[in-house]
Amino acid sequence: MWSGFKLTKFLAIALLLACSSSGFAAVTEPPAEQPTDAPVVQTTTKPTTTTVAPKTTTTVAPKTTTLAPNTTTVAPPTTPAPPPAPYPDPQIGKWNTSCIMVQMAAQLNLTYETKDNKTTTALYNIPPNATIDAGNCLNQTEQISLEWGPIDALHSLVIQFSKNESRKEFAVQSLVFNIPIEGDNFPNAKEGQHAQLIYAGKPVFSTPLHMSYHCTRKQKLNLTETLDMTSEPNGQVTLTNVQFEAFRPNNSTSFSTAKDCDAPDTPDVVPIAVGIALATLIVIVLIAYLIARRRSTARGYTSF
Numbered sequence: 676m677w678s679g680f681k682l683t684k685f686l687a688i689a690l691l692l693a694c695s696s697s698g699f700a701a702v703t704e705p706p707a708e709q710p711t712d713a714p715v716v717q718t719t720t721k722p723t724t725t726t727v728a729p730k731t732t733t734t735v736a737p738k739t740t741t742l743a744p745n746t747t748t749v750a751p752p753t754t755p756a757p758p759p760a761p762y763p764d765p766q767i768g769k770w771n772t773s774c775i776m777v778q779m780a781a782q783l784n785l786t787y788e789t790k791d792n793k794t795t796t797a798l799y800n801i802p803p804n805a806t807i808d809a810g811n812c813l814n815q816t817e818q819i820s821l822e823w824g825p826i827d828a829l830h831s832l833v834i835q836f837s838k839n840e841s842r843k844e845f846a847v848q849s850l851v852f853n854i855p856i857e858g859d860n861f862p863n864a865k866e867g868q869h870a871q872l873i874y875a876g877k878p879v880f881s882t883p884l885h886m887s888y889h890c891t892r893k894q895k896l897n898l899t900e901t902l903d904m905t906s907e908p909n910g911q912v913t914l915t916n917v918q919f920e921a922f923r924p925n926n927s928t929s930f931s932t933a934k935d936c937d938a939p940d941t942p943d944v945v946p947i948a949v950g951i952a953l954a955t956l957i958v959i960v961l962i963a964y965l966i967a968r969r970r971s972t973a974r975g976y977t978s979f
C-alpha cells in the first residue's frame with residue numbers, strides 16, 4: 676500500500692513534468708541519442724541538436740507519458756502479495772442466565788500440532804449461536820457455561836465471576852475454553868488433539884455491583900493449558916464489544932448502567948467543570964447587570 680501510494684505520487688509528478696516543462700524534456704533528450712560519440716564531436720553537434728529541439732517538443736511529451744504506464748505495470752506485484760484469505764472477525768454473541776448477562780465477540784489464537792509434529796497456530800471464533808449449557812448463581816461466585824459443536828466433539832467455554840463484598844465489585848475470575856482440534860479451522864492437524872485454554876490470573880474487568888462492564892475495543896488475555904497459569908501461554912483470546920454483568924438483580928431483563936473501560940475513574944469531572952464555568956458566567960453577568968442597573972437608576976432612568 677505504501678509503495679503503491681508512492682508510485683501514484685511519482686506518476687502524478689511525472690505527468691506534471693511532461694505537460695508543463697516540455698523544454699526541460701528537450702534538454703534531456705539529446706544525450707540519449709548520441710551517447711557513444713567522441714567528446715570532441717559532441718561539442719560541435721550540440722548546437723545542431725538544440726536547434727532541432729524546439730520542433731520536437733510536442734513529440735517528446737508523449738514519450739514521458741508512455742513511461743508512466745510502464746511503472747503502473749510494476750505496481751500490481753506488490754498488491755497481490757497480501758491476500759492470504761483473512762480469517763473472519765468474530766461475531767457478537769449474547770447469553771444470559773438469571774444472574775449473569777454476557778455479550779461479546781471472542782476469537783482464540785491457539786497452538787496445535789500438525790501431522791508432521793510441528794507446532795502451529797490458528798484462529799478460532801466462538802460462534803454467536805453457542806448455547807447455554809449451565810449456570811449457577813451462588814453467593815460469592817457465579818458462572819455461565821456455553822457449549823457448541825457436534826455432540827461427539829463438544830466445544831465449551833465457562834466464564835466464572837467473583838464478587839468482592841468489601842469493595843462492592845465483581846470481576847471475571849476465570850475463563851476456560853475446551854476446543855477439540857478438528858475441522859477446517861485447523862488444517863493438517865494431528866488427530867485426537869484437544870485444547871484446553873485457561874485464563875485464571877488476577878480477576879479482570881472489575882466493575883461495581885449493579886453496574887455492567889462495557890468495552891468496545893480489543894482486549895487480549897494470555898491463556899495457558901493449566902489452571903496455575905505457570906506454563907507458557909498456549910493461546911490468546913481477543914475480546915471485543917464486551918458487556919458483562921454478574922450478580923444481577925434476579926428480575927432484571929437488561930444490562931444495568933454501563934461502566935466503560937475507557938471512561939475516566941471520575942466521570943463526573945467534566946460535567947462539574949462545565950457546571951462551575953456556567954455558574955461563574957451567570958454570576959458575572961448578574962453582577963454586571965446589577966452594577967449597570969444601579970448606575971442607570973442613579974441617573975434617573977427606570978428599568979425593568
Ligand SMILES: *[C@@H]1O[C@H](CO)[C@@H](O)[C@H](O)[C@H]1NC(C)=O
Nearest residue numbers: 741742743744745746747749
Ligand atoms: C519499462 O519497461 C522496460 C521493459 O519492460 C524496462 O527495461 C524499463 O526499465 C522500464 N522503465 C521504467 C521506468 O520502469
Ligand SMILES: *[C@@H]1O[C@H](CO)[C@@H](O)[C@H](O)[C@H]1NC(C)=O
Nearest residue numbers: 771772773774807927928929
Ligand atoms: C435471560 O433473560 C431473560 C430476560 O431478559 C429471561 O427471561 C430468561 O429466563 C433468562 N435466561 C435464563 C437462562 O435465565
Ligand SMILES: *[C@@H]1O[C@H](CO)[C@@H](O)[C@H](O)[C@H]1NC(C)=O
Nearest residue numbers: 784785786796797798910911
Ligand atoms: C497467534 O499467536 C502467535 C503466537 O503468539 C503469533 O505468532 C501469531 O501472529 C498470532 N496470530 C494472529 C493472527 O494474531
Ligand SMILES: *[C@@H]1O[C@H](CO)[C@@H](O)[C@H](O)[C@H]1NC(C)=O
Nearest residue numbers: 788789790791792793865866
Ligand atoms: C511424530 O511423532 C510420533 C511420536 O511422537 C512419531 O511416531 C511419528 O512418526 C512422528 N511423525 C513424523 C511425521 O515425524
Ligand SMILES: *[C@@H]1O[C@H](CO)[C@@H](O)[C@H](O)[C@H]1NC(C)=O
Nearest residue numbers: 802803804805806822823824
Ligand atoms: C450455529 O451456526 C452454524 C453456522 O453458522 C451452524 O452450522 C450450526 O448448526 C449452528 N448451531 C446451532 C446450534 O444452531
Ligand SMILES: *[C@@H]1O[C@H](CO)[C@@H](O)[C@H](O)[C@H]1NC(C)=O
Nearest residue numbers: 812813814815816838840841
Ligand atoms: C450467602 O450469603 C448470605 C448473607 O450474605 C449468608 O447468610 C448465606 O449463608 C450465604 N450462603 C452461602 C451458601 O454461602
Ligand SMILES: *[C@@H]1O[C@H](CO)[C@@H](O)[C@H](O)[C@H]1NC(C)=O
Nearest residue numbers: 815837838839840841842843
Ligand atoms: C476484595 O478486595 C480487597 C482489596 O483489594 C482484597 O484485599 C480482598 O482480598 C478482596 N476479597 C476477595 C474475596 O477477593
Ligand SMILES: *[C@@H]1O[C@H](CO)[C@@H](O)[C@H](O)[C@H]1NC(C)=O
Nearest residue numbers: 876895896897898907908911
Ligand atoms: C502474553 O504472553 C506474551 C508471551 O509470553 C508476553 O510477552 C505478554 O507480555 C503476555 N501478555 C500479558 C498481558 O500477560
Ligand SMILES: *[C@@H]1O[C@H](CO)[C@@H](O)[C@H](O)[C@H]1NC(C)=O
Nearest residue numbers: 773774812923924925926927
Ligand atoms: C430474587 O432473589 C431473591 C433472593 O435473592 C428471592 O427471594 C426472590 O424470590 C427472587 N425473585 C424472583 C422473582 O425470582
Ligand SMILES: *[C@@H]1O[C@H](CO)[C@@H](O)[C@H](O)[C@H]1NC(C)=O
Nearest residue numbers: 923924925926927928929931
Ligand atoms: C424485582 O422483584 C422484587 C421481588 O422479587 C420486586 O420487589 C421488585 O420490584 C422487582 N423489580 C423490578 C424492577 O421488577
